[in-house]
Amino acid sequence: QVRLVESGGGVVQPGGSQRLSCAASGLVFWKYGMHWVRQAPGKGLEWVAFIRYDGSDKFYADSVKGRFTISRDSPKNTLYLQMDSLTPDDTAIYYCAKDLSAFGNYEPVDFDYRGQGALVTVSS
Amino acid sequence: EILMTQSPATLSVSPGERVTLSCRASQNIKNDLAWYQQKPGRAPRLLIYGASTRATGIPVRFSGSGSGTEFTLTISSLQSDDFAVYYCHQYNHWPPLTFGGGTKVEIK
Numbered sequence: 001q002v003r004l005v006e007s008g009g010g011v012v013q014p015g016g017s018q019r020l021s022c023a024a025s026g027l028v029f030w031k032y033g034m035h036w037v038r039q040a041p042g043k044g045l046e047w048v049a050f051i052r053y054d055g056s057d058k059f060y061a062d063s064v065k066g067r068f069t070i071s072r073d074s075p076k077n078t079l080y081l082q083m084d085s086l087t088p089d090d091t092a093i094y095y096c097a098k099d100l101s102a103f104g105n106y107e108p109v110d111f112d113y114r115g116q117g118a119l120v121t122v123s124s
Numbered sequence: 125e126i127l128m129t130q131s132p133a134t135l136s137v138s139p140g141e142r143v144t145l146s147c148r149a150s151q152n153i154k155n156d157l158a159w160y161q162q163k164p165g166r167a168p169r170l171l172i173y174g175a176s177t178r179a180t181g182i183p184v185r186f187s188g189s190g191s192g193t194e195f196t197l198t199i200s201s202l203q204s205d206d207f208a209v210y211y212c213h214q215y216n217h218w219p220p221l222t223f224g225g226g227t228k229v230e231i232k
Contacts, residue, residue, distance in 0.1 A: 035221075044211065044223060044224070044225050044226050045160075045168065045211055045213075045223040045226075046223070047219075047220055047221040047222065047223070050219070050221070059218070059219040059220075060219070061219070061220050062220070095167050095168075097167075100170070100173060100179075106156055106215055106216060107215060108156075108158035108170065108173045108213060108215050109158070109170075109213065109215070109221065110170050111160070111167040111168050111169065111170065112167055113166055113167050113168065113169035113170075114166070114167075115166070115167045116165060116166065116167070117167060
């Protein structure tokens with residue numbers, strides 16, 4: 001079964017940086033587009049970033065464009081999110097997720113529903 | 125950006141009742157619509173994709189319908205395990221991918 005386990009969350013000061021990691025197992029990682037989706041405390045879901053299965057395309061939400069960088073290390077089955085210039089509005093649980101199908105173009109986001117995400121708190 | 129609007133925000137129901145949740149897209153998204161269930165402290169779980177296809181392992185009491193801009197998630201007979209927040213999600217026109225604001229199904 002697919003497992004996506006996020007790590008790297010914590011408390012960071014405004015203006016600071018944080019890098020999240022997502023360890024993937026139970027899937028052929030290099031075949032899947034991957035996403036980061038976040039959820040502010042008590043709020044709904046917000047898509048953050050996407051990287052295509054081969055790394056050829058990267059897309060970002062306007063709210064993080066120019067500050068966040070998504071990347072992947074397919075041999076290590078790991079997804080990353082480098083977050084710079086953090087503000088309190090970036091405080092959220094960050095979930096790693098995959099495209100539902102391999103090599104997809106128009107695919108729904110598929111989470112590991114047993115996962116708890118990584119909590120990032122931006123506060124002084 | 126496609127705006128997804130869910131209604132109602134909260135639904136109070138009793139176990140065994142039939143539940144209907146609505147989701148409206150601001151533009152035609154064909155049938156590129158998914159539904160998720162989220163429980164406290166957990167990531168969302170994919171229930172439905174392609175507007176009406178149940179994801180792996182999802183009970184038959186969950187069904188989805190609609191196309192274009194109007195979509196519905198129906199739970200035929202609500203079980204105690206179904207009390208949660210439900211989100212819709214469009215993946216037709218992106219970036220950005222967008223989600224609805226959620227409907228909380230609570231015990232009456």
